[in-house]
Amino acid sequence: MNVGRRVDYAVRALSYLAGQPPGKIISRVDIEEKQGIPSYYLSKIMKDLVAGGLVHSHIGSKGGFSLARPPQAITIKEVYETVERPLTLMECLDKGEQYCSYCGVCTQRSVWNNVQNLVADYLGKVSIHDIAEPQGLKGRLSASRA
Amino acid sequence: MNVGRRVDYAVRALSYLAGQPPGKIISRVDIEEKQGIPSYYLSKIMKDLVAGGLVHSHIGSKGGFSLARPPQAITIKEVYETVERPLTLMECLDKGEQYCSYCGVCTQRSVWNNVQNLVADYLGKVSIHDIAEPQGLKGRLSASRA
DNA sequence: GACAAAGTGGACCTTGGAAGTCTATATTAT
DNA sequence: ATAATATAGACTTCCAAGGTCCACTTTGTC
Numbered sequence: 001m002n003v004g005r006r007v008d009y010a011v012r013a014l015s016y017l018a019g020q021p022p023g024k025i026i027s028r029v030d031i032e033e034k035q036g037i038p039s040y041y042l043s044k045i046m047k048d049l050v051a052g053g054l055v056h057s058h059i060g061s062k063g064g065f066s067l068a069r070p071p072q073a074i075t076i077k078e079v080y081e082t083v084e085r086p087l088t089l090m091e092c093l094d095k096g097e098q099y100c101s102y103c104g105v106c107t108q109r110s111v112w113n114n115v116q117n118l119v120a121d122y123l124g125k126v127s128i129h130d131i132a133e134p135q136g137l138k139g140r141l142s143a144s145r146a
Numbered sequence: 147m148n149v150g151r152r153v154d155y156a157v158r159a160l161s162y163l164a165g166q167p168p169g170k171i172i173s174r175v176d177i178e179e180k181q182g183i184p185s186y187y188l189s190k191i192m193k194d195l196v197a198g199g200l201v202h203s204h205i206g207s208k209g210g211f212s213l214a215r216p217p218q219a220i221t222i223k224e225v226y227e228t229v230e231r232p233l234t235l236m237e238c239l240d241k242g243e244q245y246c247s248y249c250g251v252c253t254q255r256s257v258w259n260n261v262q263n264l265v266a267d268y269l270g271k272v273s274i275h276d277i278a279e280p281q282g283l284k285g286r287l288s289a290s291r292a
Numbered sequence: 293g294a295c296a297a298a299g300t301g302g303a304c305c306t307t308g309g310a311a312g313t314c315t316a317t318a319t320t321a322t
Numbered sequence: 323a324t325a326a327t328a329t330a331g332a333c334t335t336c337c338a339a340g341g342t343c344c345a346c347t348t349t350g351t352c
Binding site for chain 1: 338339340341342343347348349350351
Binding site: 293294295296297298299300301302303304305306307308309310311312313314315316317318319320321322 | 323324325326327328329330331332333334335336337338339340341342343344345346347348349350351352
């Protein structure tokens with residue numbers, strides 16, 4: 001039960017975009033640098049975010065990315081499910097009998113189902129706006145050392 | 147964010163033990179068969195549960211396992227942490243700056259920390275007693291088909 | 293029109309962990 | 323003595339996470 005870096009990086013990227021003037025276009029390299037994300041890696045994540053309709057991409061010189069919606073309207077749950085997979089604690093919660101033939105008589109299934117709902121509810125209430133950071137992590141870090 | 151089979155199997159094994167007359171000794175093979183757990187696999191899991199003090203083992207002929215405590219006193223959280231690892235959603239929640247140098251200025255850390263606490267609290271309140279099943283999954287399955 | 297600066301799409305690599313299987317050994321009840 | 327059992331650990335297979343890189347296309351700017 002752990003959250004991968006894709007989600008971490010996606011949240012960083014989105015919160016950085018959210019901290020910029022609305023509509024401003026930011027390049028992948030800029031995001032990577034300000035947020036301490038490994039070179040190139042972000043390109044795969046942004047692809048998912050574009051496909052999921054969370055950000056807009058702008059091809060060509062001076063291109064980059066911008067939020068497709070106000071940051072208040074992007075929840076962490078949505079981000080998670082866009083860059084990773086549907087929030088599922090155990091395969092059986094999704095696939096049922098197909099995955100585990102004991103599903104129908106399983107007594108622990110509801111426990112994990114409850115946990116999953118707890119998590120989903122909470123993450124559905126936190127938005128990118130709640131963690132936006134204009135300077136990026138690197139900027140905040142140097143500021144805090146000054 | 148998903149729970150591995152080790153946890154699933156451990157919960158099945160413990161809940162099966164909990165469904166037996168107190169103190170009765172059950173062999174690994176019996177548990178595996180009744181609970182639909184792959185042969186041999188359970189031996190590694192039981193090792194952890196013994197080391198963690200959740201079950202007692204009895205070596206030798208007619209040996210096997212029995213719960214070390216009343217099933218009400220064994221929480222799923224404890225089982226999870228015994229057979230897998232401490233319940234940690236993101237590495238940084240455990241290791242701090244050591245893991246991620248932006249930790250001190252990270253704005254999403256508290257979100258994952260909250261989720262983690264939600265989950266830990268919930269799992270700490272559910273006990274093996276709550277999901278005990280005397281017949282084992284296989285037994286329940288055939289009974290439900292009768 | 294040429295050029296540079298971007299995203300797009302996809303190939304590729306490495307590493308580690310999950311899941312599962314098996315065997316030799318020590319221990320114990322009968 | 324024998325059979326049944328846990329113990330310890332080796333071993334394999336498979337796959338996903340994380341990361342790196344490049345050929346191609348698109349587009350702004352001079």
